[in-house]
Amino acid sequence: MTPTPPPSESPPIPPALALGVAIVAFSWAGPLVRFTDAPALAVALWRLLFSVAFLALVVTLRREGWRPLARLSGRDWFLAAGAGILLAFHFWSWIASIQFTSVASSVILVSTQPLFVALLSALLLKEHPVRGEWVGMGVAVAGAAWIGWGDAGHGSRALLGDAMAVGAAVLAAAYYIVGRALRRRVDLWSYVTVVYGAAALTLLLLAGGHPGVPLVRGYGATDWWVFLALAAGPMMLGHTGVNYALRYTRAYLANLAVLGEPIGATLIAWLLPAIAERPDMTTVVGGGLILVGVAIALRAR
Numbered sequence: 001m002t003p004t005p006p007p008s009e010s011p012p013i014p015p016a017l018a019l020g021v022a023i024v025a026f027s028w029a030g031p032l033v034r035f036t037d038a039p040a041l042a043v044a045l046w047r048l049l050f051s052v053a054f055l056a057l058v059v060t061l062r063r064e065g066w067r068p069l070a071r072l073s074g075r076d077w078f079l080a081a082g083a084g085i086l087l088a089f090h091f092w093s094w095i096a097s098i099q100f101t102s103v104a105s106s107v108i109l110v111s112t113q114p115l116f117v118a119l120l121s122a123l124l125l126k127e128h129p130v131r132g133e134w135v136g137m138g139v140a141v142a143g144a145a146w147i148g149w150g151d152a153g154h155g156s157r158a159l160l161g162d163a164m165a166v167g168a169a170v171l172a173a174a175y176y177i178v179g180r181a182l183r184r185r186v187d188l189w190s191y192v193t194v195v196y197g198a199a200a201l202t203l204l205l206l207a208g209g210h211p212g213v214p215l216v217r218g219y220g221a222t223d224w225w226v227f228l229a230l231a232a233g234p235m236m237l238g239h240t241g242v243n244y245a246l247r248y249t250r251a252y253l254a255n256l257a258v259l260g261e262p263i264g265a266t267l268i269a270w271l272l273p274a275i276a277e278r279p280d281m282t283t284v285v286g287g288g289l290i291l292v293g294v295a296i297a298l299r300a301r
Contacts, residue, residue: 015245022241027264029234030103033095034275036226039213040096041206043227047091048200050231055193068190076186077194083178084198086171087239092203094168101161103269104279105147108262108287109165115140115293116173124177132300136293143289146282176246183246192240262287 036043059066072080097106115137147162182191207213266287269277279287 011248013244015248018241018244022238022245023261023264025233025236025238025241026261027268029230029238029261030098030107030265031268031272031275032226032229032234033098034103034269034277036223038219038223038226040099041092041203041210041213042215042219043095043230044088044091045200045203045207045215046224046227047230047235048088048196048203050228051196051235052193052200054231054236055189055196059189059193062189068187069193072186072190072194076182079178079182080186080191080194081198083175083182084195084200085202086175086178087195088199088202088206090168090171090175091199092206093164093171097161097164097168099161100164101158102279102283103275103277104262104266104283104287105158105162106165107265108283108290109144109147109162110169110172111262112140112144112166112290113169113172113176116170117176120173120177130300132296136296136300138293139296140290140293143286143291143293145286146289147286176242179243179246183243188240188244188247192243195243196235262291 033043059069094106094110097110118133118137144162144166179191179195207215266279266283269275270279
């Protein structure tokens with residue numbers, strides 16, 4: 001898991017620009033999920049299946065075609081497939097969380113993933129957090145506890161959604177750690193093709209084991225538009241943008257993109273008349289603590 005030295009070539013697109021686009025794309029994920037009643041597993045599956053279809057077109061049309069994938073080592077295939085499995089469970093857990101708790105609580109809690117990146121970096125990459133990072137983590141944990149305390153008044157259903165969002169943050173952190181190790185030596189399109197493909201296959205197998213989750217029947221036009229929009233925006237522009245930046249920036253810096261998501265998603269969910277989900281003061285205060293804590297940790301690093 002030890003990452004290789006960073007590449008010496010100049011990035012064709014500034015990583016900051018890619019991360020800025022990713023923030024905007026990520027911000028639409030939570031509100032979009034509100035427009036479908038499809039099971040979380042089906043939403044995650046079709047989001048990835050459409051993404052794989054987009055990638056197949058891109059890889060086929062690029063000059064190198066599919067040849068770079070054939071040159072990947074067995075270890076690279078194994079790690080990329082593992083990242084895909086983590087991504088699959090991340091989507092399943094996070095999308096399910098939005099169906100149990102508010103958009104604001106879900107996207108704020110899942111944005112704690114940079115803190116878990118720091119912890120996993122210590123365990124897997126031997127990059128131990130400094131004192132300021134521990135302080136930041138403590139502040140963020142206090143914010144998450146504050147949101148959980150506020151959601152306790154909404155019943156166990158909201159708390160379950162909060163727990164799913166935190167679990168999704170841990171899975172996303174592990175996914176980005178693997179990406180940091182691989183993207184230094186694997187080109188973007190080969191990496192995301194294997195990762196998204198493995199994630200789609202994982203979810204397809206899971207859906208096959210759940211008879212109550214229909215794959216095609218029972219979904220209306222709105223559901224299909226949501227699936228397609230999640231693939232085109234938050235997936236292809238959001239996740240692919242962060243994976244692009246991982247080649248040129250450290251994992252915790254690339255994860256800065258997730259800090260803009262709770263702000264954008266909360267505003268969109270509040271201002272869209274079809275959702276009109278105004279965050280309560282407990283969520284605002286807890287979210288502020290989480291963002292401050294993550295900022296302290298990143299600044300210390």
